[in-house]
């Protein structure tokens with residue numbers, strides 16, 4: 001552990017781009033005879049050897065009230081388990097990975113482990129959030145006016161993906177994420193992940209090797225969340 005504490009941590013460009021000019025190489029601290037971080041960062045809670053989705057919720061996703069409240073709302077409205085799971089997972093990229101294009105990243109993270117309809121819904125909720133659907137009483141969120149300003153217009157790729165999703169047979173699954181997506185959520189209302197143990201158990205194919213070690217197309221992304229400061 002002492003040896004781990006001593007390792008030199010170099011952040012990936014994506015963590016510092018903006019604060020730093022990405023055209024300039026990241027300054028490498030002199031090694032002073034120390035080794036570089038090549039695994040677990042001792043400042044972070046250690047993940048079990050075979051981490052499950054729940055372990056990521058517990059140790060990497062921070063308080064996940066937002067997604068858990070969305071999932072509970074979906075469940076209360078009588079939505080099916082795919083929708084509830086999609087709500088539970090829809091913003092995990094914001095919580096634990098990358099904010100920008102979080103719908104696409106989030107879908108890719110879970111794609112190998114869920115029904116294709118669930119990851120599809122997660123991918124497109126990001127675009128659908130910006131477009132109303134009167135048929136289900138979904139309006140452009142007030143909070144987006146506050147967050148992005150009254151003149152914000154989504155980029156053309158978002159508009160294009162919305163147009164595509166609108167005509168798709170799984171449109172309503174994705175739309176239901178946006179319907180149950182809460183923005184003015186109540187911080188006093190606590191939801192426990194255990195509430196969804198059965199739904200996750202039935203609908204999320206937990207790899208026996210642990211998330212990150214199963215050689216799936218997104219395993220490396222889970223490893224990056226586990227070891228975000230690994231040097232290479």
Ligand SMILES: [Fe+2]
Pocket residue numbers: 090091102125126
């Ligand atoms: Fe989202």
Ligand SMILES: [Fe+2]
Pocket residue numbers: 066090091181182
């Ligand atoms: Fe959300």
